[in-house]
Amino acid sequence: MTYKLVLLRHGQSAWNNTNQFTGWVDVPLTEQGEQEARKGGKLLKDKGVLPDIVFTSLLRRAINTANIALDEADRLWIPVKRDWRLNERHYGALQGKNKTEIREKYGDEKFMLWRRSYATPPPEIDPDDEYSQSHDPRYAGAPVPRAEALANVVKRVTPYWESDIVPELKTGKTVLIAAHGNSLRAIVKMLDNLTEDEIAKVNIPTAIPLVYELDENFKPIKPRGEYLDPEAAAAGAAAVAAQGQK
Numbered sequence: 390m391t392y393k394l395v396l397l398r399h400g401q402s403a404w405n406n407t408n409q410f411t412g413w414v415d416v417p418l419t420e421q422g423e424q425e426a427r428k429g430g431k432l433l434k435d436k437g438v439l440p441d442i443v444f445t446s447l448l449r450r451a452i453n454t455a456n457i458a459l460d461e462a463d464r465l466w467i468p469v470k471r472d473w474r475l476n477e478r479h480y481g482a483l484q485g486k487n488k489t490e491i492r493e494k495y496g497d498e499k500f501m502l503w504r505r506s507y508a509t510p511p512p513e514i515d516p517d518d519e520y521s522q523s524h525d526p527r528y529a530g531a532p533v534p535r536a537e538a539l540a541n542v543v544k545r546v547t548p549y550w551e552s553d554i555v556p557e558l559k560t561g562k563t564v565l566i567a568a569h570g571n572s573l574r575a576i577v578k579m580l581d582n583l584t585e586d587e588i589a590k591v592n593i594p595t596a597i598p599l600v601y602e603l604d605e606n607f608k609p610i611k612p613r614g615e616y617l618d619p620e621a622a623a624a625g626a627a628a629v630a631a632q633g634q635k
């Protein structure tokens with residue numbers, strides 16, 4: 390018995406477009422982002438990868454990407470589960486800041502440490518900052534972070550994977566997770582058992598489905614899975630890696 394998992398990062402968001410750190414700030418998709426989501430859905434349909442259930446974060450860029458892609462694949466009717474544990478990594482005090490300006494102000498090393506190190510979180514956000522989520526009713530009862538490193542995301546995603554996602558895979562459903570660059574990196578790290586150095590080099594392109602076939606222990610049969618459009622995925626990942634450089 391094997392299991393099928395599809396990871397989908399949201400399409401281009403308003404702040405991807407303006408080169409701002411986003412994290413838990415609930416920015417919309419751009420028109421280009423919507424178009425990317427449609428393309429992602431078409432890939433699912435054309436390749437016959439048809440999700441039976443979708444998991445999303447609580448952020449509109451992931452929710453809308455899932456809806457647009459599933460509509461395109463004629464699967465808008467499938468059940469949906471949303472959870473803050475699939476949210477983007479909380480970018481702390483960097484939320485809302487321009488990536489290039491931060492790199493220029495603090496230097497390459499610190500910039501990359503905050504973006505891609507495993508265990509070092511960015512500086513914490515003030516709970517009363519306009520871009521803090523401390524007072525957002527959607528997170529009532531949840532421990533809203535003031536900043537997260539990727540390690541913190543792995544820590545919140547892994548129990549959710551075990552408790553909510555694995556049981557759906559076990560019933561033989563094709564599971565779609567529509568989420569974010571760094572929450573998906575946390576899942577990729579966990580699935581592929583990557584080292585901290587290996588995951589630092591992984592960048593997830595927007596809205597290109599990444600398909601994993603998993604064995605009976607929920608481990609990838611093909612390490613790192615398979616993008617449904619590998620060429621576009623490589624170009625997209627390179628563009629993410631280069632953010633803040635210009």
Ligand SMILES: O=C(O)[C@@H](CO)OP(=O)(O)O
Pocket residue numbers: 405409410411412413477478480504570571629632
């Ligand atoms: O700003 C963010 O929340 C993320 C994803 O867009 O950025 P980065 O790729 O720099 O971690």
